[in-house]
Amino acid sequence: MGGTSQFIMDTVRRADHDRHLSVLYAPQDKRDALFALYAFNAEIATVRDRIREALPGEVRLQWWRDTLGAPAGETETGQPIADALKPAISQYSLPLSAFDNYLEARIFDLYxxxxxxxxxxxxxxxxxxxxxxxxxxxxxxxxxxxxxxxxxxxxxxxxxxxxxxxxxxxxxxxxxxxxxxxxxxxxxxxxxxxxxxxxxxxxxxxxxxxxxxxxxxxxxxxxxxxxxxxxxxxxxxxxxxxxxxxxxxxxxxxxxxxxxxxxxxxxxxxxxxxxxxxxx
CATH class of the missing domain: 1.10.600.10 (Farnesyl Diphosphate Synthase)
Known part of the structure; x- marks a missing residue:
C-alpha cells in the first residue's frame, strides 16, 4: 500500500471508525475510492473545528469546490485527500453536482x-x-x-x-x-x-x-x-x-x-x- 493510500485509510480510521470498518467489507478494488470519499467527508465535517470565524471556513469549502471542479489530469494539489478523490471521481463518473451540493449544505455548519x-x-x-x-x-x-x-x-x-x-x-x-x-x-x-x-x-x-x-x-x-x-x-x-x-x-x-x-x-x-x- 502506498504512503498516500495509507494516510487516507488512517484518516478515516481515526475520524470515522464505523465507515472505516464498512470499507473492509467492500471488494478490494473499490476500497481506495471509498476511503477517499470518506476521508473527504471527515475533512469537511471538521472544518468548523479548525476555524474561529465562518469566513475562513467558507474559503476552505470554496477551495474544495474549485479543486474538485478543475479538469482531470492537472498537477496534484499537495492535499492528499483531494489528490486521492479526484481520480475516484473520474474513474467512477461521480457527479460533481453532488459534491457541490454537499459543500453548499456544509456552509450551515460554519454558522x-x-x-x-x-x-x-x-x-x-x-x-x-x-x-x-x-x-x-x-x-x-x-x-x-x-x-x-x-x-x-x-x-x-x-x-x-x-x-x-x-x-x-x-x-x-x-x-x-x-x-x-x-x-x-x-x-x-x-x-x-x-x-x-x-x-x-x-x-x-x-x-x-x-x-x-x-x-x-x-x-x-x-x-x-x-x-x-x-x-x-x-x-x-x-x-x-x-x-x-x-x-x-x-x-x-x-x-x-x-x-x-x-x-x-x-x-x-x-x-x-x-x-x-x-x-x-
Whole structure:
C-alpha cells in the first residue's frame, strides 16, 4: 500500500471508525475510492473545528469546490485527500453536482443560525449523509446504484439525525441548534431556550421529536431494504448502528445532552458484521 493510500485509510480510521470498518467489507478494488470519499467527508465535517470565524471556513469549502471542479489530469494539489478523490471521481463518473451540493449544505455548519424547519433538516441530511451513501453505491455498483437512490435518501436521513443527536453536547456548547425551529415551536420551545442551561422540558420534548423523526426514516428504509443487492451493502453498512443507537436514546434524553449514549466497540463490530453478511 502506498504512503498516500495509507494516510487516507488512517484518516478515516481515526475520524470515522464505523465507515472505516464498512470499507473492509467492500471488494478490494473499490476500497481506495471509498476511503477517499470518506476521508473527504471527515475533512469537511471538521472544518468548523479548525476555524474561529465562518469566513475562513467558507474559503476552505470554496477551495474544495474549485479543486474538485478543475479538469482531470492537472498537477496534484499537495492535499492528499483531494489528490486521492479526484481520480475516484473520474474513474467512477461521480457527479460533481453532488459534491457541490454537499459543500453548499456544509456552509450551515460554519454558522450558529437555527435550522428553520424539518424540510430544511431533511434537505441538509440528504445533501450530506444521503449523498455520501449514494456516491459510495455508485463506486460499488454503478449499474444498480440509481435504483436505490430513494433508499439512500432515507438511510442518510436516519443516520445523520442520529449523528446530530450524538453531537448535541458539542453543538450546544458552540451555540448551534440543528433541531428544526418548527419542531421546537411545536413542543413549546425555541432555539434560544434549547441552547440555554439544561434546555428545560422543551429540550427533552424536542429530542423526543428528533428521535421519532429518525425512527420514521429508519422504518421507511427498512420497509424496502430487503431489496438491496449484496453489491451495495457496504455503502449502507454504517446505518447498521442506527437502530441500536436509537434504542439507547429513547428515554435517555438527559444522557444524550451530556454525551452519555454510546455503543461498545464489540457491539459496533457485530452489528456491522451481521448486516454485511445477511443484509436487512
Amino acid at each position: 450558529n443560525d437555527p435550522m428553520p424547519s424539518r424540510t430544511d433538516l431533511e434537505g441538509y441530511c440528504g445533501e450530506t449523509a444521503s449523498a455520501l451513501i449514494q456516491l459510495a453505491a455508485m463506486v460499488l455498483d454503478p449499474a444498480e446504484a440509481p435504483r436505490f437512490a430513494e433508499l439512500a435518501g432515507r438511510a442518510g436521513c436516519a443516520q445523520a439525525m442520529v449523528g446530530l443527536l450524538l453531537l448535541l453536547p458539542i453543538h450546544r456548547a458552540r451555540g448551534q441548534c440543528y433541531v428544526p425551529a418548527d419542531i421546537l415551536t411545536a413542543v413549546g420551545s425555541s432555539p434560544q431556550e434549547f441552547l440555554s442551561g439544561d434546555g428545560g422540558q422543551g429540550a427533552l420534548n424536542a429530542i423526543d421529536a428528533m428521535i421519532a423523526l429518525a425512527h420514521e426514516h429508519l422504518a421507511a428504509f427498512e420497509s424496502t431494504a430487503a431489496t438491496l443487492p449484496a453489491s451495495l451493502r457496504p455503502a449502507f453498512l454504517p446505518l447498521a448502528l442506527t437502530g441500536a443507537l436509537l434504542g439507547k436514546m429513547s428515554g435517555n434524553q438527559r444522557a444524550l445532552m451530556t454525551g452519555g449514549i454510546k455503543l461498545s466497540l464489540a457491539r459496533r463490530h457485530w452489528l456491522l458484521w451481521r448486516r454485511a453478511m445477511h443484509g436487512w
